[in-house]
Amino acid sequence: MRADETPVQAPVRRRRGPSMADVAQLAGVSGQTVSRVANGRVNVDADTRERVLAAMRQVGYRPNSAARALRNGRFRGIGVIVFGLSSFGNTRTLDAVATAATASGYAVNLIPVPDATQSALSGAFDRLGEQAVDGVIILIEAHRLDEADVRMPEGMPVVVIDSNADLDYPVVDTDQAQGARLAVEHLLDLGHRTVWHLGGPEDSYAASRRLRSWRQTLTDRGCTVPPVLTGDWSAGSGYEAGRELAANPDVTAVFAANDQMALGLLRALHERGRAVPGDVSVVGFDDMEEAAQFWPPLTTIRQSFAEVARRSVDALIDEIQAGEHHHQPVAVGTELVVRASTAPPRGTTAARPGS
Incomplete structure (x- = not known):
């Protein structure tokens, strides 16, 4: 090589990531069995499923969720449209929804909206459509959600939290x-x-x-x-x-x-x-x-914000899986917690309940 020549570097070979074949070899099963487990199919016995999952963890294999979504039409994603992030109740409910969705194997995509108008909701649904979600939970604490010009997209599973039970969608709320x-x-x-x-x-x-x-x-x-x-x-x-x-x-x-x-x-x-x-x-x-x-x-x-969130996520997943919905409202019960800020008025004793 002449002194003025630039050395030619050999191409860098990128290390191949763990494959389904690696998982199958380690678990001692067929590639088809690994595919069934990766796609959440139920026709795999519990012991085999656990062995495959352990092999996935050991080799660091992660199923391709995008490819899986194309195959089965499910994205394992839930959209949440919320109006009023500063509200204590909304914040607690959102936290609980995220926890419940994660426990069920769904990711959460949050879309805050400035108001509950048709244009704001339509824009939120458009954004969620681009993010490929399977269904939507709406948390908008405002009467405007009931106005005639507010419409939901056809075919999209929807559950509404804290709204009017007359909506033609599942509604979950505190009693x-x-x-x-x-x-x-x-x-x-x-x-x-x-x-x-x-x-x-x-x-x-x-x-x-x-x-x-x-x-x-x-x-x-x-x-x-x-x-x-x-x-x-x-x-x-x-x-x-x-x-x-x-x-x-x-x-x-x-x-x-x-x-x-x-x-x-x-x-x-x-x-x-x-x-x-x-x-x-x-x-x-x-x-x-x-x-x-x-x-x-x-x-x-x-x-119970956690119970409202759990019931909402469960209702939405039922819709996603069944392809239909029932709009019977769900009311989650409340509880009186007695502390030191209440007492009988001065000069009296407590009346008996119902007296």
Whole structure:
């Protein structure tokens, strides 16, 4: 080779990744058996399946999900369309949906939308179509989802969380009415003559259901129904409404539509010098982790975000696999968690339930 010549480098051979044949050889089975396991087929006995899966892990073989999707028409992906990522309930529900979907072998593609209009939903569905998902969970807490111009794409499995049960899709939600009734009955059973309500946003399904149940429970018990104060789910709005409630000496019991507004309400009552629960009893809704650390620890309604998410994912997977849906709504029950923020009004003892 002359001095002015550039050495010719030999081509670099890329190391071949583990193949299905490698798995078959290690597991002592045919390539067809490995293919069945990789594609989730059920016609493989449990011992053989476990041996194949162990061989996959040992050699580092990962089935090609894209190729599998082309073969069987399934992508093992779930889209989630959500409006309002800042909401505590939505955040907790999304976390639980992701956990439940992963446990079922599905990946989650999240699409936040700025509002619940037809154009926003159509755009979200278009984006999910590009990402190849098998079905969609919608988490949009706004009445606009029920408007006539909001349409879902034909043929796409859909499950809706926290919406109107009149939709022609499976709907899964917390039993909002039951939770509000438990809160109000608890305060009335303690001896309070009525219960004031700090409600959530007017366009929220959850807030409207809790408000209706609060009003109906008071009516059923023959109690006066006070005017409603409305917040936006935030502690700040709870504080602003709480200042008005704290200034009213007739207020001895308040049901706040969520724990964050209850936190602001507690501050307003403390600043006014009204003891909780000595002067005013307070019940929240959600049982967020911090509720037990409020001062005083907050009596509240516990809702299971994990159960709502699990039921939603299960319903969607059933739709995907069956190719059809049933729109019978699912209501997940709630639980009253009694802590130190509620007590009988001054000078009384607790009334017996139902008295």
